Every structure is written in C-alpha cells, then in structure tokens.
Amino acid sequence: MKLVRYGPKGAEKPGLIDAAGNLRDLSGEIDDIGGDVLSPDGLDRLRALDPESLPNVDGTPRLGPCVAGVSKIIAIGLNYVDHAAEVGAKLPKEPIVFMKATTSLSGPDDPIEIPRGSVQTDWEVELAVIIGTRAKYVTEATAMDHVAGYATANDVSERDFQLRRSGQWVKGKSHDSFCPLGPWLVTADEVPDPQALKIWSDLNGERQQDSSTEQLHFGVAQIVSHLSEFMTLLPGDVIVTGTPSGVGMGQEPPRFLRPGDVLEMEVEGLGRQRQVCEAAS
Known part of the structure; x- marks a missing residue:
C-alpha cells in the first residue's frame, strides 16, 4: 500500500493511493497514519478495504509528511x-x-x-x-x-x-x-x-x-x-x-x-x- 496524508499543514487527513494512482480518503476509517495503524494488524485492516469503496479526492491537494505522531x-x-x-x-x-x-x-x-x-x-x-x-x-x-x-x-x-x-x-x-x-x-x-x-x-x-x-x-x-x-x-x-x-x-x-x-x-x-x-x- 501507498499511504499518504493530505491537506493543509496541521490539518492533514489520511489517505491511500489506489492501483490507478488516485487518492482515496481514509478519514472515515482511521484518524491518521500513525500509532496502532502502523502495526501489522492495523495495516492488514487497511489492506482488507476495497479502495473503490473509499471517497475519491479530487484535484491535487498538498501532501504532508506521510506519517503522524512521530516521537523522534x-x-x-x-x-x-x-x-x-x-x-x-x-x-x-x-x-x-x-x-x-x-x-x-x-x-x-x-x-x-x-x-x-x-x-x-x-x-x-x-x-x-x-x-x-x-x-x-x-x-x-x-x-x-x-x-x-x-x-x-x-x-x-x-x-x-x-x-x-x-x-x-x-x-x-x-x-x-x-x-x-x-x-x-x-x-x-x-x-x-x-x-x-x-x-x-x-x-x-x-x-x-x-x-x-x-x-x-x-x-x-x-x-x-x-x-x-x-x-x-x-x-x-x-x-x-x-x-x-x-x-x-x-x-x-x-x-x-x-x-x-x-x-x-x-x-x-x-x-x-x-x-x-x-x-x-
């Protein structure tokens, strides 16, 4: 999977890039790309989603750092x-x-x-x-x-x-x-x-x-x-x-x-x- 965070600085939303290169919104499934989402179970849960069922994000929004909650x-x-x-x-x-x-x-x-x-x-x-x-x-x-x-x-x-x-x-x-x-x-x-x-x-x-x-x-x-x-x-x-x-x-x-x-x-x-x-x- 290709996981992204998109939107204005400090207000990024989680998303993923589907097989066709489209940005899909994940904010209805997870809060952000970080923490338990990055665990094997968390990533398996995302893999089980059908990307086509996720909202398509129009345009080319700003991309933020691709991970949140960085302690160091x-x-x-x-x-x-x-x-x-x-x-x-x-x-x-x-x-x-x-x-x-x-x-x-x-x-x-x-x-x-x-x-x-x-x-x-x-x-x-x-x-x-x-x-x-x-x-x-x-x-x-x-x-x-x-x-x-x-x-x-x-x-x-x-x-x-x-x-x-x-x-x-x-x-x-x-x-x-x-x-x-x-x-x-x-x-x-x-x-x-x-x-x-x-x-x-x-x-x-x-x-x-x-x-x-x-x-x-x-x-x-x-x-x-x-x-x-x-x-x-x-x-x-x-x-x-x-x-x-x-x-x-x-x-x-x-x-x-x-x-x-x-x-x-x-x-x-x-x-x-x-x-x-x-x-x-």
Whole structure:
C-alpha cells in the first residue's frame, strides 16, 4: 500500500493511493497514519478495504509528511560507501547516530527554508524507515518485523551550523522544513529488498546524486537493531539511513542552496519530492 496524508499543514487527513494512482480518503476509517495503524494488524485492516469503496479526492491537494505522531527522527551519518569517500571520511565501525527535531518535518513538496545567516544549506536524499511496532533490544533477525514501511526523505543540512557552531550535528539538521518526508509511506511488503533501490537527486534540473541503496554500509536490519540497544523505537518513529555521494559539501568547489533553487529527488518505488528554496522569514 501507498499511504499518504493530505491537506493543509496541521490539518492533514489520511489517505491511500489506489492501483490507478488516485487518492482515496481514509478519514472515515482511521484518524491518521500513525500509532496502532502502523502495526501489522492495523495495516492488514487497511489492506482488507476495497479502495473503490473509499471517497475519491479530487484535484491535487498538498501532501504532508506521510506519517503522524512521530516521537523522534533518528539519522545515520556517513552510511554510504561513496559518500564517505567524497568527504574524505573513514567508514565507521558502528552507525553514527544523530537526531533531527520533529519540527523539521514537512511535506514532500513544501518549500525548504534557508535559515537566517545560512551560508551552507545542503541536500541529502535518503531512504527513510518508518517503525510500526515498539522495538527494544531487538536482534537483526527480528528487526524487520518492526518496520511498517519506507519513504523518500531529504535530510536537509546546514553544514556551517552542523560542523562549526559547536556541539552535536543537531544544530545543522533541525531547522523548520529540514526533513521533507514522502510523498507516500510504502508498506514493507511492497519493498522486498530496501538495499536494492535506485536513489537520486537533481538541483535545478542537473543530476547531483545518482546511486543505489546497495551502497549502504549498514543495512536496515542492522540499523534498527543497533538503535534499539540505546532507545526504544515507537510506532511512527522515522529513521533516515544516510545519503550517497553528490551532496553540495562534497563538490569542488562546494555548492550550496540559495533562494529560488529547485530540488527534486526520489528513492525507487517510494515517490518523488520537489522543493523550492526560499529565505526563512
């Protein structure tokens, strides 16, 4: 299934995309895409519905982040072999973990805000993992049982804030609009191998990143199991798994986002995003 949240910011409704690509309203069946809805039983209940019996949503409404009730956004750094090489870093022995504020969540086509004082706002297309059931001290063998599905994400990063403003990376990762998520939450049964997906990004129509999740240094099961050693993962939690080479910081000379720039990006099968950059008000 492809699950979506549509409508004005802060007032999104749940929906799904049917086999013909039409948006169907789920608000008569569930309150939102989150919580118990993401459990195996909750998803099975949605699968049992006849999409044609659901109201069709006319037009092209705004899409919000594809999951609600997110308690935390956890990100993995330097997790692509090609990206580590482009920034001159060694591959880590275990996942590098940092957090993004939940207020950074935005819809897949919402504008990206260039923060006040920013000089190095950068893009990072990533595979996002959406947790479906509580996970604490889970093994790699059972980790995938806790995954509801996947989405395209953009781990927008202000490199100057991230690397030279002291403290943890979170300063450069958490501005409003710095985590566009969606358009869809694609359930895990439709993504048999999350480590075999094409992943790319374009800036102003020019290809920047062009890789595959085959390049992931730590795979999804490893990441979920590892994180569950240090924190309890809850339904709706979002894990962004790292970005391939082609980010602005890794180019020569470096290239960063400016108001008016247009980003497009996609993870194979998970839908495309498009964001226009604008100065933060």
